[in-house]
Amino acid sequence: MIGRRISQTRAWNAGRRWLCPYMSSAPCPIPAAAPTEECGRHFSSYAKAPFSLTNNPVNFYIPYVVQRCQFSSNAVADLPMEGTVDVPLAQTGEGIAECELLKWFVQEGDKVEEFQPLCEVQSDKATIEITSRYQGRVSHILHVPGSIVKVGETLVKMAVEETQVPSVIPNNLEKEKPVDAKLNKYSTGGVLSTPAVRSLAKEHDIDINDVQGSGKDGRVLKEDVLKYAMQKGVIKDPSVTATATATVGELLHGEESCSYGSAEVAGLYEDTIVPLRGFQRTMVKTMSMAAKVPHFHYVEEINCDALAELKASFQTNNTEPGIKFTFLPILIKSLSMALSKYPMMNSCFNEESLEVILRGSHNIGIAMATPYGLVVPNIKNVQSLSILEITKELSRLQQLALDNKLSPADISGGTITLSNIGAIGGKFGAPILNLPEVAIIAIGRIQKLPQFTDDGNVYPASIMTG
């Protein structure tokens, strides 16, 4: 089954779109210069000079680490419920120790969206826009334009709502120290946890230090507290996280008046609220966006006898012990060969400019279900890899995915996705595009099915639906 985005290329038009947010800042009192006649056009201009902020500074803290791409992430962390976060000047390149702050794009009190530019800094030869990791409100701007800010120093403080999580899968990165430091701050008596989890423990009269943490570095998670509480007999059903609203009394006695049952009894019949966090939250957003794209579905049954033979021959002629041969690497390589013939399927779509960018590398993403959620790491440059190399790389990514240790590079830069529904026993699925890719392939389980020859005889064949 192939889902594909239908698109058309369009020549760049001469219309201008103004994506520049910084124009909203107030100009400073230095007189604007009129350009000379030489350029033959009138551009109104404004002076680019330091301007002072008038609002009161506010302090917020965000654990903020700039990674290679915007889709990097910090370790799974339930950030403080009422977050005030420090936004430091993140590392903008090796060896750069400090930058000059050039201008702010926001003022104190401004609401800020994720990835919205906050300010512009200069280091050596480059001016760099610093964007916000989180959604929130600017509370305290700590430096004025013209000042030199050291890498790591706080630039601005922001108020962050609730548990804001990064765009993609949390994983362990070298740069996650700041986040860990934040968690340490909230641990008293040595147990790593967050205020939300601590208050949950308190609710159930549990000493959090008694709870065995299953998170990273022995961090105590919500599930740990609930499990502990269940073991202790404090609550019956560990999946209950919301307050009870249903009444058992009504059901048992048929009375109209509401009475609140005990947690034990109420746990059997009340609603359960499962707040979506992390992966699931991200998946809702990305899938909703993908669902808006017009999808074209094509399903076919494919005779895989030759494929089965090839796999069998790899296994018998296996020169590398410890390598398990499956169908997937062969399918991945076949896909790459097909992409060389049909490069339009290996492209990405730029919605703003209505352009299709034909990607040079075949970075084939493989959807993987892990205990942490669905991840799609990709194998880079499949066009240059042998099936053996693909097998090894696939195995490496699978292991990292299971350990929740995929790096940003592993999960970004994909050009097409392969989803193996067959691995979990399905025959065929209707996959959703992994934007901004234009095609996704779902392959089902290979089954032995009866086929007919032209003269009506039945023979068995390995059939896969895709």
Next chain:
Amino acid sequence: MPIPQTRNIGLPMMNLLRFKGLPILQQLHIEEQLLRTSSENWCIINDGTNDPTIVMGVSGKPAELLEIESVLRDQVPVIRRFTGGGTVIVDCGTIFATFICNKEAVPDLQPYPRPIMSWSSLLYGKVFQGIGDFHLRENDYVFGNHKFGGNAQSITKSRWIHHTSFLWDFDVRNMTYLKLPKRAPEYRSARGHLDFICCMKDYMPRSTFINKTVEATGTQFSLRSYPLEAIETGSETEFYPSTRFLTDEELEAAAAAGQ
């Protein structure tokens, strides 16, 4: 739009703009506009600008960088551009080459100053292969330890620009308008301008350099020539560039304040 060559299928698209003698202010305005409002990739080449002009980086301080008295006396125009970096004086002997790209345009390129600088040096490395011991030294393009090309960048949320002014030739007298900067690369070792820079004309003809640059760019991008009329007439001025001339008054004030 020309039909792309077969070998180009799979490469990201890039528009190629070629100018000759375009005033540097106009070039910078176009660049700033394309960086901030376009979502396409661009390569801009300007073969020389018209009048000698001083171009300072976004946060350059005139009193530190310029001999303001001479500048005012000789009425040399001074521009503050939108990218970082140092001060240059450009004229008809300067060749400009600019890349404006989306962050994903170059696969696996991290959108930070050093990686972009490295990437550019690899591209120009192809242009100067086997010629004059070309390499990137700190942030400059050098032959040996003499600078012939200066770089500046601006990195935004989703795009970046890397532009270079190449000294194909220069007028020795023009260099006297510039002071020795406080912040200088280590390898300069306090050399004066004339001991520190060199001309590209001793190594390569102008047209060869430009053609080779276009060729090298074409190995990574699918280039298509963009009609100049579309750029020049398309200025509906919804966009206000920040690059501008500094007025005499501003220069005088800077000189007086000693900054």
